[in-house]
Amino acid sequence: MSDTLKGQAGSRLLVPGYTPEEPGTHPPLDFPDYRSTRLRHPHRPLVPLPHRLTEVTGPLLGEGRVAETDHDLTVQHAAEPLGERIVVQGRVLDGAGHPVPGTLVEIWQANAGGRYRHDGDRHPAPLDPNFSGAGRCLTDAEGRFRFVTVKPGAYPWKNHPNAWRPAHIHFSLFGRAFVQRLVTQMYFPGDPLFPYDPILGSVPEAARERLVSRLDMDLTTPDWALGYRWDIVLRGREATPLEDEEDDA
Amino acid sequence: MTLPPTPSQTIGPFFAVALPWPDGPDVVPEGTPGAVRVGGRVLDGAGDPVPDALVETWQADPAGRFAHPDDPRGPAPGGFRGFGRCATDAQGRWAVRTLRPGPLPAPDGGTEAPHLDVSVFARGLLNRLVTRIYFPDEAEANTADPLLASIPDPQARARLVAVPDGDGLRFDIHLQGAQETPFLAL
Numbered sequence: 001m002s003d004t005l006k007g008q009a010g011s012r013l014l015v016p017g018y019t020p021e022e023p024g025t026h027p028p029l030d031f032p033d034y035r036s037t038r039l040r041h042p043h044r045p046l047v048p049l050p051h052r053l054t055e056v057t058g059p060l061l062g063e064g065r066v067a068e069t070d071h072d073l074t075v076q077h078a079a080e081p082l083g084e085r086i087v088v089q090g091r092v093l094d095g096a097g098h099p100v101p102g103t104l105v106e107i108w109q110a111n112a113g114g115r116y117r118h119d120g121d122r123h124p125a126p127l128d129p130n131f132s133g134a135g136r137c138l139t140d141a142e143g144r145f146r147f148v149t150v151k152p153g154a155y156p157w158k159n160h161p162n163a164w165r166p167a168h169i170h171f172s173l174f175g176r177a178f179v180q181r182l183v184t185q186m187y188f189p190g191d192p193l194f195p196y197d198p199i200l201g202s203v204p205e206a207a208r209e210r211l212v213s214r215l216d217m218d219l220t221t222p223d224w225a226l227g228y229r230w231d232i233v234l235r236g237r238e239a240t241p242l243e244d245e246e247d248d249a
Numbered sequence: 250m251t252l253p254p255t256p257s258q259t260i261g262p263f264f265a266v267a268l269p270w271p272d273g274p275d276v277v278p279e280g281t282p283g284a285v286r287v288g289g290r291v292l293d294g295a296g297d298p299v300p301d302a303l304v305e306t307w308q309a310d311p312a313g314r315f316a317h318p319d320d321p322r323g324p325a326p327g328g329f330r331g332f333g334r335c336a337t338d339a340q341g342r343w344a345v346r347t348l349r350p351g352p353l354p355a356p357d358g359g360t361e362a363p364h365l366d367v368s369v370f371a372r373g374l375l376n377r378l379v380t381r382i383y384f385p386d387e388a389e390a391n392t393a394d395p396l397l398a399s400i401p402d403p404q405a406r407a408r409l410v411a412v413p414d415g416d417g418l419r420f421d422i423h424l425q426g427a428q429e430t431p432f433l434a435l
Contacts, residue, residue, distance in 0.1 A: 036373030
């Protein structure tokens with residue numbers, strides 16, 4: 001098929017379709033138990049935006065954004081950071097189960113004592129001179145990402161009396177299209193703080209477990225680091241007639 | 250196979266340890282002919298600045314094309330990044346330096362007016378907010394734009410159009426309240 005005709009049926013443009021948001025997936029914007037939502041959520045209903053060219057495309061940020069040690073948060077300084085060394089690995093998939101290759105994954109987290117390297121973090125826990133808490137990588141051809149880091153500590157916050165966040169790692173993902181952009185948090189299995197956390201608790205109950213990684217003994221490296229596995233599923237891409245033709249070819 | 254999607258969580262107050270890039274606000278480098286500054290403030294429901302928001306923009310190039318394989322007209326040559334990212338400062342201000350996008354053919358036949366898609370992330374936002382920025386000197390194209398045409402309230406429509414500000418364009422994002430920015434459901 002020639003480039004001029006590709007994707008055009010008559011005078012119409014064929015753009016990839018993405019499945020609608022499934023109800024029961026994302027937290028509501030208005031969630032009083034998480035106090036900061038109060039003045040920051042819109043009151044008016046959202047206006048539907050059908051997916052056109054700007055929505056089905058998105059930034060493809062390549063290797064220029066990722067340096068060799070960016071995926072290993074334990075080798076970014078003169079010495080190793082304190083804490084429990086861990087490997088966090090998983091795949092980025094779309095809702096149809098296809099891997100999302102070559103997409104930028106950015107993470108950030110507190111150190112093992114529960115403190116971020118950020119001026120706004122007033123938690124009186126020590127900073128670690130050997131830990132910045134930021135990492136990035138590109139997924140491989142199978143959509144895989146892999147980070148080496150230390151397990152973040154729980155930390156207090158001001159949301160309600162005696163509020164503590166369960167240990168978590170923040171994730172930022174682009175996927176292939178603007179509609180797939182996702183910022184989320186990964187948690188660790190069995191954390192006793194789960195029932196007290198309104199941020200995890202803002203997620204519809206049936207979907208909460210999707211944010212919890214699992215201990216994986218195949219990923220765990222003997223005498224070196226525990227391994228946690230977590231797959232991330234972005235908005236699903238619908239098969240197009242065009243792709244079916246390519247699959248047949 | 251259908252897999253259940255991963256839920257969103259707030260970006261939290263500490264994303265600045267990782268997400269702001271030195272060249273994040275530079276959709277195009279300084280000195281690029283035709284570059285325009287687009288920016289404004291992010292404000293909460295009390296009218297106070299939001300000093301810990303992250304604003305991202307995504308757009309076509311000046312010819313209305315994308316450097317992306319899913320543009321059915323073929324990926325645009327030239328490698329226009331099309332993406333801007335800027336954290337707000339203590340006054341809630343953000344800005345990107347970019348080129349004005351061209352108009353876009355819509356899959357259903359019409360033409361979309363030049364626009365930027367915008368994501369807003371912040372502490373207190375459990376999911377991103379999405380909006381669009383249109384251009385004030387494109388009145389005719391804006392009238393024909395299918396998204397703008399779908400919004401019956403003229404005041405709400407006007408809130409999606411940037412305003413001239415010196416040699417750039419100003420677009421304030423009101424998360425809540427009387428001046429609330431229309432936000433979009435993808």
